[in-house]
Amino acid sequence: MTILVTGATGNIGRKVVDQLLTRGATDVRALTTDPERAALPEGVEVARGWLRRPHTLPAALRGVDRMYLAPTPDTVDEVLAAARDAGVRHVVDLSGEPESWWGSVTRAVEASGIAWTHLWPGDFFENALTWAPQVRAARTVREPWPHAASAPIAMDDIAAVAATALLDEGSHVHRAHSLTGPETLRRTALVERIAAALGEPVGFVEVPRDEAVAVLEPVMGADAVWYVDAVLGGFAEHAREATPIVEELTGKPGTTFAAWAVENVDAFR
Ligand SMILES: NC(=O)c1ccc[n+]([C@@H]2O[C@H](COP(=O)([O-])OP(=O)(O)OC[C@H]3O[C@@H](n4cnc5c(N)ncnc54)[C@H](OP(=O)(O)O)[C@@H]3O)[C@@H](O)[C@H]2O)c1
Numbered sequence: 001m002t003i004l005v006t007g008a009t010g011n012i013g014r015k016v017v018d019q020l021l022t023r024g025a026t027d028v029r030a031l032t033t034d035p036e037r038a039a040l041p042e043g044v045e046v047a048r049g050w051l052r053r054p055h056t057l058p059a060a061l062r063g064v065d066r067m068y069l070a071p072t073p074d075t076v077d078e079v080l081a082a083a084r085d086a087g088v089r090h091v092v093d094l095s096g097e098p099e100s101w102w103g104s105v106t107r108a109v110e111a112s113g114i115a116w117t118h119l120w121p122g123d124f125f126e127n128a129l130t131w132a133p134q135v136r137a138a139r140t141v142r143e144p145w146p147h148a149a150s151a152p153i154a155m156d157d158i159a160a161v162a163a164t165a166l167l168d169e170g171s172h173v174h175r176a177h178s179l180t181g182p183e184t185l186r187r188t189a190l191v192e193r194i195a196a197a198l199g200e201p202v203g204f205v206e207v208p209r210d211e212a213v214a215v216l217e218p219v220m221g222a223d224a225v226w227y228v229d230a231v232l233g234g235f236a237e238h239a240r241e242a243t244p245i246v247e248e249l250t251g252k253p254g255t256t257f258a259a260w261a262v263e264n265v266d267a268f269r
Helices: 013-022 054-061 073-086 103-111 125-138 155-167 187-198 209-220 223-237 245-250 257-263
Strands: 002-005 028-032 045-048 064-069 090-094 115-121 140-143 175-179 203-206
Touching (some): 013 028, 013 155, 045 054, 054 073, 064 073, 064 155, 073 103, 090 103, 103 115, 115 155, 125 187, 125 209, 140 187, 140 209, 155 175, 155 245, 175 245, 187 203, 187 257, 209 223
Parallel strands (some): 002 028, 002 064, 028 045, 090 115, 115 175, 140 203
C-alpha cells in the first residue's frame, strides 16, 4: 500500500510528505532526482526519478498504490501510462479547472482510467514572497490594482488536503476540490497583514502595469508578464470567494494570511 509523492522536494510535494507522516502514514515513498540532497525525513523511502523524465519512473512506481501527482503538463500522459502499468489505483493531482492553465493535467488524469481526486487551488500565500525584495528595500508594494482580490491558501493546507485524500480515498475519489483559504482579501489587505507582522508600515503604491512587471522581473524573470497580466489582471476582474473547504475536508480551519505572515515575517525584514 505504498504512497508515492512526486515533486517530493518541491514547495507542495515536500509538505505532502510531512502531512502524510503527521497522519501516521508508514509506507511513503518520495521521488527526487537527488536522494542525497533531498534530506527527506526519516522513515520515508526515497526513489530516484523525475516526472519530466518518464523513463525514470517504472522502478519508482513498483508496488505503488496511490500517488500525489505534481504538475508537469508536458509529460503527464507518459507519467500516467507508467502509473497505470504499475497498478496505481488512485491519483491525487495538483491541477486546475479544465479550461485553465493547468487544465491539461486534469484532462489527462481523467482520461487515464485511474481513480482521481483533483486539487484546484487559486492563489497561494507563498506568492506574496515575490514582494519580499521591495518590502525589504523600501517598505512598499508596487502593483496596478489595489482592489484586486483573491482567496489565497497556504501551501501547507493544500498539502493537508492532499494527504487527507490519499489516506481516505473512498470519500474523495472523482471529486474536484476547488481550494481557497478562509478569507477573500484585497491586495491592500495582504499588505496590511504583512505590515502588522513586521510592526512597521508598508505602503501600497499604485503603479502602471509596465512598472509592476519591471518590479517583479528580477524575482520572476519572464513569468512576470504572465503573472501581472493573467494572474493579477484576473484577480482585478473576478475575485474568487473564500470557502471553508479546508476545514470541511481536514477538520482543521484553514490558515489565515495574518498567521502565515507572522510565521514568515523574516522574509520581509
Ligand atoms: N491552480 C494553481 O494555481 C496551480 C495548479 C497546479 C500547479 N501550480 C503550480 O505548480 C507548482 C508546484 O510547485 P512545487 O514546487 O510544489 O513542485 P514542482 O515544481 O512541480 O516540483 C519541483 C520538483 O521537481 C524536481 N526537479 C527535478 N529536476 C528538476 C529541474 N531540472 N528543475 C526543476 N525541478 C526539478 C525537484 O525535485 P528534486 O530536485 O528533488 O528532484 C523539485 O523539487 C507551483 O509553482 C504552482 O504555482 C499551480
